[in-house]
């Protein structure tokens with residue numbers, strides 16, 4: 001029997017990352033789940049340990065030394081990471097460029113871009129050594145177009161788009177698959193975070209249409225990582241049917 005593969009998912013405490021952990025855990029992957037909210041990591045570990053091996057890593061992806069150290073010191077049974085899902089990230093604020101806050105800008109660039117790089121840096125060398133591995137970067141439609149007040153969030157996701165392409169080019173010689181999944185509007189805690197806990201504002205984002213569910217994205221990630229080796233889903237954009245672009249959404253209000 002073939003050994004189970006191990007997937008490391010960042011941002012597994014909520015939304016897309018959590019749904020992905022649940023789907024992969026139920027479909028034959030061992031899991032390393034990470035995030036900052038230990039209680040949620042513990043709950044998910046308890047749920048999924050009934051069906052697969054689960055290890056938790058509590059770190060802020062901004063803390064490069066902590067990230068590198070945590071991944072370097074994984075227990076033996078989790079030290080080989082076959083699949084990396086770079087998912088942790090959020091938007092912080094929705095303001096015109098003259099109104100945006102430096103703290104929000106730092107958070108988005110430090111988490112969505114630099115954090116993704118730190119986690120990747122911790123894992124790519126072992127993939128290169130084994131000449132195998134699969135990396136899925138969670139981008140966004142915000143990495144393909146720019147919308148009003150999206151400025152820095154869009155910049156962070158455009159950076160993810162470029163990093164995804166750069167990784168694929170540089171890791172091609174090593175047989176490592178790299179691809180991005182770029183969702184449109186998915187109903188998660190994303191808007192709660194963007195609007196700093198203002199639930200009314202957050203809920204309005206999804207008013208009057210059927211947004212994507214985190215499980216829809218999990219399904220696509222699972223599809224991408226279970227293709228035969230010669231198939232690499234390089235760059236995939238997925239929107240709710242009601243959405244045509246970042247600014248065009250058919251709402252029935």
Ligand code: NDP
Nearest residue numbers: 011013014015016035036037060061089140186188189190
């Ligand atoms: P959620 O807010 O539901 O989940 C975000 C996850 O990221 C949480 O698990 C959170 O964990 C983790 N995270 C955030 N900041 C950090 C940090 N500094 N260090 C470690 N982990 C962190 O949002 P989504 O599930 O929607 O977002 C997941 C990804 O999908 C993001 O990259 C987002 O940009 C992208 N995306 C989302 C879309 C949407 O409409 N929802 C559309 C397109 C892309 P914790 O707080 O425990 O650390």
Ligand code: 8X3
Nearest residue numbers: 140141142184185246
């Ligand atoms: C999340 C989708 O449109 O809010 O990346 O930027 S959007």
